[in-house]
Amino acid sequence: LLAVKEPIPYSGNPLDRMSGRRTDAAWLSERLGDPSSRFLPLWRMQVLVKQGHEPDLAWARRGVCECMTPDPGPVLLGEREGVTHFAVDLSTLSDPLDALGLGGEARFAEPHAVVAGLPLGSAGIVAQARGLLTWHARHRFCGTCGEPTRSADAGHVRRCPSCSAEHFPRTDPVVIMLPVRGDQCLLGRQPAFPKGMWSALAGFLEPGETIEEAVRREVAEESGVRVGAVRYRASQPWPFPASLMIGCLADAESEAIEVARDELEDARWFGRDELARALAGKHPEMFVPPPMAIAHHLIRSWLSDA
Numbered sequence: 596l597l598a599v600k601e602p603i604p605y606s607g608n609p610l611d612r613m614s615g616r617r618t619d620a621a622w623l624s625e626r627l628g629d630p631s632s633r634f635l636p637l638w639r640m641q642v643l644v645k646q647g648h649e650p651d652l653a654w655a656r657r658g659v660c661e662c663m664t665p666d667p668g669p670v671l672l673g674e675r676e677g678v679t680h681f682a683v684d685l686s687t688l689s690d691p692l693d694a695l696g697l698g699g700e701a702r703f704a705e706p707h708a709v710v711a712g713l714p715l716g717s718a719g720i721v722a723q724a725r726g727l728l729t730w731h732a733r734h735r736f737c738g739t740c741g742e743p744t745r746s747a748d749a750g751h752v753r754r755c756p757s758c759s760a761e762h763f764p765r766t767d768p769v770v771i772m773l774p775v776r777g778d779q780c781l782l783g784r785q786p787a788f789p790k791g792m793w794s795a796l797a798g799f800l801e802p803g804e805t806i807e808e809a810v811r812r813e814v815a816e817e818s819g820v821r822v823g824a825v826r827y828r829a830s831q832p833w834p835f836p837a838s839l840m841i842g843c844l845a846d847a848e849s850e851a852i853e854v855a856r857d858e859l860e861d862a863r864w865f866g867r868d869e870l871a872r873a874l875a876g877k878h879p880e881m882f883v884p885p886p887m888a889i890a891h892h893l894i895r896s897w898l899s900d901a
């Protein structure tokens with residue numbers, strides 16, 4: 596079923612998440628004090644990367660905890676080959692590179708600017724770390740009673756001391772889909788897209804909605820096209836800040852397009868040959884998103900079905 600052949604960026608996190616150890620205070624304290632443990636610094640949701648020819652994440656040693664934001668403190672990411680990995684938030688520092696003594700060796704970068712060059716697993720760790728730290732930054736107060744909450748269980752829960760509510764990290768599901776009809780598939784253009792770029796339609800799932808229902812609703816709302824069967828293809832963590840892209844192909848049951856101008860600038864059907872050229876970068880007028888985006892893999896997957 597999974598006809599997506601290439602690994603999708605932000606997937607493939609190599610860490611064992613060690614979820615059974617998150618409540619083990621003695622283990623955590625021992626791992627936090629171990630000189631081999633590694634800490635991924637994030638600053639205002641930018642990630643620390645090495646300068647140089649082979650870009651990768653830059654990990655700090657335990658000393659970095661002296662300048663981290665105390666809430667949430669070190670957030671457990673997981674283990675690999677006996678080495679424990681944490682994420683720390685340095686957002687309250689005005690000059691984090693100076694505080695780390697790292698000027699010249701590393702820099703903070705937006706994930707989008709560097710992910711294409713990172714090893715696959717490293718991008719997966721960025722998705723995990725960014726999702727968790729953003730969640731902490733945005734959930735300082737209890738959604739039930741409004742009092743301040745505290746990070747617990749190695750950064751995987753926030754507890755409210757006032758009403759005892761527990762709050763867990765969020766992932767926001769988004770459906771992204773390629774409606775197909777015979778040898779054609781439907782793509783759209785958002786007004787913010789670079790000139791010439793077309794991509795798959797997408798939208799957030801709403802409460803009380805299945806994936807299939809969300810696909811049908813979004814396609815109908817944005818393009819006026821009616822969709823029947825929906826086939827799941829692949830998913831992608833999307834750390835902006837913490838979405839999960841659920842990639843589907845959808846059988847279109849109508850052809851006429853009525854574009855919702857508040858969401859899309861345009862939508863139209865594309866043939867296989869046209870999209871094969873666009874994917875190869877050889878179409879004179881249009882292009883599709885790069886391999887960083889799951890839309891690229893959905894298009895490639897549909898083309899390989901023929």
Ligand SMILES: [Zn+2]
Pocket residue numbers: 737738739740741742755756757758759760
């Ligand atoms: Zn509360």
